[in-house]
Amino acid sequence: MTISGIEQPPRVLRVLHVEDSELDHQLICAQLARGGLAVDVQRLDALPAVLAALDRPWDAIISDFNLPGYSGLQVLDALKERQLLLPFILVSGEIGEDIAVAAMRDGASDYLLKNNLNRLAPALVHAINAVENERARRAADLELVKSKQRLHQLAGHLQSSVELERAAIAREIHDDVGGSLTAIKFDLAWIDRHATEPEVRRRVGAALETVSSAIDASQRIMHNLRPAILEQGLVAALQWMTARFERRTGIEAGLRIGDEHLALPPGVPLVAYRTAQEALTNVSKHALATRVDIELSLGSGVLTLEIRDNGRGIAPGDLAKERSFGIRGLHERAATVGGWVDLSAAPGGGTSLILSVPLAADAIDALDDETLLGDDTGLSIWGRA
Numbered sequence: 409m410t411i412s413g414i415e416q417p418p419r420v421l422r423v424l425h426v427e428d429s430e431l432d433h434q435l436i437c438a439q440l441a442r443g444g445l446a447v448d449v450q451r452l453d454a455l456p457a458v459l460a461a462l463d464r465p466w467d468a469i470i471s472d473f474n475l476p477g478y479s480g481l482q483v484l485d486a487l488k489e490r491q492l493l494l495p496f497i498l499v500s501g502e503i504g505e506d507i508a509v510a511a512m513r514d515g516a517s518d519y520l521l522k523n524n525l526n527r528l529a530p531a532l533v534h535a536i537n538a539v540e541n542e543r544a545r546r547a548a549d550l551e552l553v554k555s556k557q558r559l560h561q562l563a564g565h566l567q568s569s570v571e572l573e574r575a576a577i578a579r580e581i582h583d584d585v586g587g588s589l590t591a592i593k594f595d596l597a598w599i600d601r602h603a604t605e606p607e608v609r610r611r612v613g614a615a616l617e618t619v620s621s622a623i624d625a626s627q628r629i630m631h632n633l634r635p636a637i638l639e640q641g642l643v644a645a646l647q648w649m650t651a652r653f654e655r656r657t658g659i660e661a662g663l664r665i666g667d668e669h670l671a672l673p674p675g676v677p678l679v680a681y682r683t684a685q686e687a688l689t690n691v692s693k694h695a696l697a698t699r700v701d702i703e704l705s706l707g708s709g710v711l712t713l714e715i716r717d718n719g720r721g722i723a724p725g726d727l728a729k730e731r732s733f734g735i736r737g738l739h740e741r742a743a744t745v746g747g748w749v750d751l752s753a754a755p756g757g758g759t760s761l762i763l764s765v766p767l768a769a770d771a772i773d774a775l776d777d778e779t780l781l782g783d784d785t786g787l788s789i790w791g792r793a
Contacts, residue, residue, distance in 0.1 A: 420446045421536070424461055426471035426483055428453040432522060436470060436499070443529020459486055466494060468517075468536055470528075473500035473507070481507075484514055493543060495535035499525075564744040571678070578634035585626050593619045635681060642670060642677040643704070646684060650702055657692045659700060666705035675745045676765055680704070680713050682741060683749070683763045687715040695719030695759060706767075711747075713763040721753045738763075 423440075427433045433451045440447045452458050455478045469487070471480035480498050487494055498511050498519040508519045517535035520528055596619060600612040631637075637645045643665055654661040684702060691700050697719030705712050738749045738761075747765035754760035 420448050421467040421532075422465065423447050423449045423532075424458075424466045424469045425449050425451045426453065426458050426469065426475065426480060427451050428472065428476055432472070435522070435525065436528070439525045439528045440532070443532075445529050445532065455482070458483055462486060462490060462492060468495040468497065468532055470497045470499055470532070473498055473503050481511060481514070484511065484516055488515060493539055493546075495532065495539045497528075497531060497535060499528075560740070560743050563740045567741065567744055574633040578630045581626055581630050581633070586623065586630075589619055589623045589626065593623065638677055638681055642672060642680055645677070645681050646702060646704060649681070649684060649688065653688045653692070653700075659692065659697060661688075662699070662701045664701070664703040664705075666703075666707070670704075670706060670711075672711065673745070673767060676711065676747075676767070679741055679745050679747065679765065680711070680763060683713060683738060683761070684715055686738065687761050691715075691717045691719065691759075697758065709767050711763075711765045711767055714760060716754050716758060716760045718754075718756075718758040721757055722751065722759045 425433055425436055427436070430451070433449075437447070437449050440449070450461075452461055453475060455475075469483065471483050473480045480500070484496055484498075487496060495517045496515065498508070498516050499522055500519070501522045503519065503521070511519060517538065518531045520531065593616065596612055596616050600609060600616065603609045603612060635645065637648050646663060646665070650661045650663040653659070688700065691697050695717050697717035700715065700717040703712075703714045703716075735751060738751070742749045742763055742765070745765055747763060750760075750762040750764070752760055
């Protein structure tokens with residue numbers, strides 16, 4: 409059944425009627441029945457009884473404005489205090505427009521005059537439908553929040569799993585591949601010392617160079633998988649990284665440290681290190697920069713790491729690309745330690761990436777700089793997504 413084009417809820421509606429007049433109560437019931445609604449209406453007039461009744465399930469509340477010792481607005485206020493999402497229709501014999509507007513502003517669904525109740529049934533149905541839609545929207549929003557929380561938890565779990573697996577791979581490279589290459593190098597060195605034929609010594613020399621290159625490559629791979637420098641602390645790791653970046657790329661790099669004796673919670677040093685590493689990788693590949701500055705500071709319980717270059721910058725559209733997995737990866741990595749990332753065009757040109765991680769008050773100067781060691785994704789954020 410529909411009322412004035414509005415779909416009627418297919419059930420018996422439980423309605424609380426706050427009214428001190430039995431005659432007016434009967435008029436309300438008759439008007440609802442005339443409108444084709446199946447209703448179960450209970451009338452209450454004493455304020456304590458009304459407040460106690462709010463703990464019971466209702467589909468709607470219809471309230472008079474003038475009641476013995478209180479007003480219908482007090483009932484509306486009680487709904488708000490209890491955070492009850494219920495249709496509330498104010499009905500009065502005489503109510504000023506300013507009061508009606510104030511009631512609607514405070515959350516009333518509608519207001520009617522007692523001498524004109526023709527609109528009561530459709531107004532009630534409309535209010536119930538609106539509240540049910542709002543409940544559905546809130547439920548969907550809550551489920552979305554829960555889904556995002558589950559995704560963050562999954563991302564954190566996957567990150568931890570990747571860190572452990574890569575650390576294990578690094579150990580295997582060190583123990584197996586590195587050990588075998590070193591043994592081969594010793595054997596080649598022995599042959600080189602005892603060989604007499606020039607051609608043999610020339611071949612052995614070339615083999616020694618190849619093995620040395622393989623050893624260097626395995627050490628580089630191990631470092632990418634498990635940056636052992638982090639065992640010396642985040643500050644030492646950033647100093648090493650900055651110097652190595654400048655030497656390798658020729659791009660001038662500066663590092664500013666606010667406090668060289670940071671004691672950070674587990675996980676934070678790795679997130680900061682990997683963020684800086686990924687940023688520098690993208691500066692060298694895409695930014696066309698001649699200088700990059702790194703600044704690490706701690707203030708008001710928040711660890712801040714900024715990487716800023718003077719390159720061509722990042723376009724606003726790059727941040728919104730559907731396949732901006734590098735940017736999303738930065739955000740997810742920061743979220744694993746309760747932090748966030750801000751990526752924007754730097755003043756005067758270039759790109760600025762800021763990692764912020766709130767730290768508990770007792771984390772400063774209290775926890776060891778220990779963490780799992782992880783991967784080097786090398787995802788691009790500068791110049792392309």
